[in-house]
Amino acid sequence: MGAHNVDKPALSVGYGEDVFKGAIADKYLKKEGLKLADLEDYSWINDASKPDKIAKAMLAWALDKGATSFCHWFQPMTSTFRHGDTGQVQMSMLEFNRDGTTTFELKGKHILFGETDGSSYPNGGMRATHTAGGYLAIDPSSPVFLRDDCMFIPACFVSYNGKALDEKTPLHRAHQAMSKQGARLFKHLGFEVTGMVNNIGLEQELFFIPREAYERRMDLQFTGRTVLGKMPARGQEGCDHYMAPINVVGPAMACMKEIQEQCYKLGIPLKTRHREVAPNQYEFAPEFGSVITQTDQNLVVMQICEEVASKHGLVALLQEKPFSGVNGSGKHNNWSISTLCGAQLLNPGDLTKRSGNPEIFPIVMSAIVAAVDEYGDLMRLAIASPGNDFRLGAMEAPPSVISTYLGTQMTAYLKDFMEGNVYEYKPATTPVDLGVDILPIVHAPAEDRNRTSPFPYGGHRFEFRAVGASQNVSMV
Incomplete structure (x- = not known):
């Protein structure tokens, strides 16, 4: 054709x-x-x-x-x-x-x-x-x-x-140090690489509220959050807002479309848009990319959201906890590492195939877990702000205590590695039969999704879920 x-x-x-x-x-x-x-x-x-x-x-x-x-x-x-x-x-x-x-x-x-x-x-x-x-x-x-x-x-x-x-210079210094020391480690493991790259994908949450209502609330204008007032008759208890249809004739949809249009002209690959859990809460998420450009692009996205919202009679609230009793807004940081030649360090199959050494993947995972254990206080410090501290642990995920979750299969594999049993990690998927002949079999990944951990392993990436919506992630 x-x-x-x-x-x-x-x-x-x-x-x-x-x-x-x-x-x-x-x-x-x-x-x-x-x-x-x-x-x-x-x-x-x-x-x-x-x-x-x-x-x-x-x-x-x-x-x-x-x-x-x-x-x-x-x-x-x-x-x-x-x-x-x-x-x-x-x-x-x-x-x-x-x-x-x-x-x-x-x-x-x-x-x-x-x-x-x-x-x-x-x-x-x-x-x-x-x-x-x-x-x-x-x-x-x-x-x-x-x-x-x-x-x-x-x-x-x-x-x-x-x-x-x-906040950008420290990011560059950390990125360069990771690249240099990672290459040094891999050389000792028999895998010659010229350097490494941090990759991230940032899920940007925010609220869109009517400007007319915003202008009647001095607390929102001065602090970014409501300080006084009654709880609404209905909040998010019915779970009726999360991923619900976006009203195609309402201002929120027109606003989100214009935000995407402006971002696309700037080469910002916003991929998803949807309603979030709380009323009037929404999310954008891009394709992942280099930590330097993704961080820069996210700063532009936040500015565009605020500017475009005003054109549609709305206000974009990026403060992490603008309303009591409903979920706040985060910026989930999906983080991974790759070599300059493209080997994905958190993808066990790809890394083992490219390096020829099944020991490298568990060593990478062990280093990350050790870093979370030893430097969890610095991770907590990186996400501390007045708005985000209201959000973390406030009857919503994630908690403010820094930990990681690897899942049962990965945990068992690393325990085997600690005991001297070296083999390639091959996560097993689980077939899920929907019970209807014409529907396909779903192949669920090795681990279920854990929304309570602030830093879970999600298959080929870690997700730092505790980052605040308004933050510049350069320091994260």
């Missing part, structure tokens, strides 16, 4: 058109004598011959898209006050000439570095009014993107002495 001559849905048109990467970046880089590979090799930032050319390509792209400004986009420390917020100073790309004319200009030094005040953020005294310098450096691993008339350059933010003033 021939191809269907059907117009593509609006959502599928223009995906990634506002991000400087892939074919879009390649088109402009070629005009400057460069290739996409030059941009994807992060060492270009230290090659004196390339930054000016890349800046010129970015400028041409930005102007073609109607942008006239740029900024270094960073993630200042929040100290629980600015959860999910980012920082920026938008600079015009116009140069004002002596003869009264103007030209657009962007040089390599403009995109590589920036400088701003580092003292006006909660940074624990690392900067003061008389020692206020804060310095910005481009993050080449996260793509440049456009919003409105401004080009955003993801950046890290440090002090005059190199101390991190942001």
Whole structure:
């Protein structure tokens, strides 16, 4: 049969058109004598011959898209006050000439570095009014993107002495340390790898409430949660909101569709949308990806949710526990590790096949369990905030006590490994017969879903369920 001559849905048109990467970046880089590979090799930032050319390509792209400004986009420390917020100073790309004319200009030094005040953020005294310098450096691993008339350059933010003033620099340092030490461990196990990558997928929960109701509640406006008032006549007891149909003529559906449209233009792969447990609670979830880009994208998603909601007569509440008596909002962090060559460390079949060594998978799992046991206090600290502490353990999953759950099959396998029995872990699925001849047999995974553990193993990933909805997960 021939191809269907059907117009593509609006959502599928223009995906990634506002991000400087892939074919879009390649088109402009070629005009400057460069290739996409030059941009994807992060060492270009230290090659004196390339930054000016890349800046010129970015400028041409930005102007073609109607942008006239740029900024270094960073993630200042929040100290629980600015959860999910980012920082920026938008600079015009116009140069004002002596003869009264103007030209657009962007040089390599403009995109590589920036400088701003580092003292006006909660940074624990690392900067003061008389020692206020804060310095910005481009993050080449996260793509440049456009919003409105401004080009955003993801950046890290440090002090005059190199101390991190942001939440992204520690993430990069941790990511690099994990990659280096993981490769060292694998070398001792006979599996040569060049490095490792943390991958995450973030399930973003939030509430949409009518703006008219929000504007009548000073407590919601000032604290993000209701402090006074009566319990509603009906809450979530009937479980009638969870995954219920979204009203296609209501403002919530129109709002969610527009959020997806804006995210798709920025190359943010939002995959699912649905109603959550509490009334007026919803969720978006993307495809998983690199921890650096996923974290950046989630910060953009939260901002877009707040902006678009206002257009539809709604308010997006990202605070973790805005209403007493019903579930709060989290941001489940689905975490896994892979090698740079693509071996999935939490997928026993894939890892054993690629490494040829069945001992590596149980060693990886043992290291993770040991880390949770030894550093559970740091995991708890990473998710502590006024809003999230109201949510955790408040008659809903998960509890605030950090632990992990592996399931019976995995636990038995690791006990065997401890006793010296080495073999490949092959989780057994369980056939579930629905009792109807025309329906297929469901093959249930090795373990049931555990929603009470804050850090359960879910097959090929761990799910850090205790993260708060408003959080920047850089520090998680």
